[in-house]
Amino acid sequence: MPVRTYRRENAMRPPDLPCPAPDRNPRPPRMPLPPGACDSHAHICGPAAAFPYAAERIYTPPDATLDDYLGLLAALGVERAVLVQPSVYGTDNAALLDALSRQRRGLRGIAVVDPGISLTEIRALDQAGIRGVRFNLVDHKGERNVVPADVIGSLARAIAPFGWHIEFLINLDDAPGFAPAVAGLPVDVVVGHLGYPRGGAGPWSSAASLDAFLRLFESGRCWVKLTGPYRISSAPDLPYPDVAPLARRLASVNPDRLLWGTDWPHVMNKKPMPNDGDLTDLMGDWLPDPAMRGRVLVTNPAALYRFADAESLRSTK
Numbered sequence: 001m002p003v004r005t006y007r008r009e010n011a012m013r014p015p016d017l018p019c020p021a022p023d024r025n026p027r028p029p030r031m032p033l034p035p036g037a038c039d040s041h042a043h044i045c046g047p048a049a050a051f052p053y054a055a056e057r058i059y060t061p062p063d064a065t066l067d068d069y070l071g072l073l074a075a076l077g078v079e080r081a082v083l084v085q086p087s088v089y090g091t092d093n094a095a096l097l098d099a100l101s102r103q104r105r106g107l108r109g110i111a112v113v114d115p116g117i118s119l120t121e122i123r124a125l126d127q128a129g130i131r132g133v134r135f136n137l138v139d140h141k142g143e144r145n146v147v148p149a150d151v152i153g154s155l156a157r158a159i160a161p162f163g164w165h166i167e168f169l170i171n172l173d174d175a176p177g178f179a180p181a182v183a184g185l186p187v188d189v190v191v192g193h194l195g196y197p198r199g200g201a202g203p204w205s206s207a208a209s210l211d212a213f214l215r216l217f218e219s220g221r222c223w224v225k226l227t228g229p230y231r232i233s234s235a236p237d238l239p240y241p242d243v244a245p246l247a248r249r250l251a252s253v254n255p256d257r258l259l260w261g262t263d264w265p266h267v268m269n270k271k272p273m274p275n276d277g278d279l280t281d282l283m284g285d286w287l288p289d290p291a292m293r294g295r296v297l298v299t300n301p302a303a304l305y306r307f308a309d310a311e312s313l314r315s316t317k
Contacts, residue, residue: 020273022265027277031284034294036312038080039302041192041227041261044099045086048082051095053088053289058139061088063271064265065078066099070313072264076280079312080270082305084149084167085112086267087136090170090286093125106313108305110134110167115151122187132190137175145174145198160186163306165223167191171198173209179216188221188304189250189260193228201232202242204248218254226296227251227281229261230271237272239282247286251296255287258296259304 045053045062053060073081085096093111100109110132111125133155135143147168156166165188172178174194182189195213197204204210217223226247235241251258260283262276287293301307 017061019062022064023273023275026154027275028075028077029277029280031281032188033077034298034304035229036080037078037240037297038082039073039078039262040082040259040301041082041084041225042264043086043267044069044083044095044266054090056090059088059267061265061267063182066102069264072276074315076276079314080106080301080307082108082110084093084110085134086251087139097128103313107309112308115155117158119158119226122159126162131168133159134167134169136169138169138171145171147178149181151246153185156187157183161317169196170194172205172213173197173199173204176209179212181214187262190223192225192227193231194224194226194250198230199245200234205246217257220257223257223259225261226257226286230269230274238274238278239285244285251287251292255292255295256300259301260296
């Protein structure tokens, strides 16, 4: 049956921030990635002519289509990927579902849904390759970084039988109530951009608020994505050296709950646009142990997103 989608009608201001395009000539990373490597965080945007953006949004992305993205993955040597619904589409998952329908193997998705979504709709999304739902607690009306406990709890109970998780876009250094709000949920939770500290990676690496979050992280029900270092670094350009200590500390606490992603097409990057090969090579500095990189790139995402052992983008070629 068709999957009913929803378009958010408020929550965002007019589109006053056009985004630059990603580097269209990604180079292969100097550090070859292991077979089965997964990009756990990327967005499909457009083409706008076919999938128009919500009228109320905080940025306007360039067209960054599935074909563009598959070219990037081929250049990087990435065999699996997870597409995350971008905020510019609200709860209209049409572009995401179209991408999943065109590439049936090696891709998974994270949707944004209405809190009242039905079990029938969840089942249809699961069959389409969706493995979780996303909550943006940063770019919305109302108080930032506050978990709506009743809404989250109800949705978590609905998706738990499907093995889904909830992914949060949240500034954890500005969210002291996050850990107690999610600790008792019947699903795993994921946070992006190394916790997306609003004050930057450097200050948060030694802050008491990080210690509080790490107690939740080491429990095993919370995952962290090593994504978007340019979002949290005070450095003007690569290699974003203040992010490395934070990444290493997270890895020292629970490497089995770390994921990696490109954050392509880098829509909120306000610094010089990096080449994705250079971004990928940061993993060698953050996680110098090859065995640990294998867990973060292959084993961990395979478990969370339920990839079959032999399933990859390469298997469809």
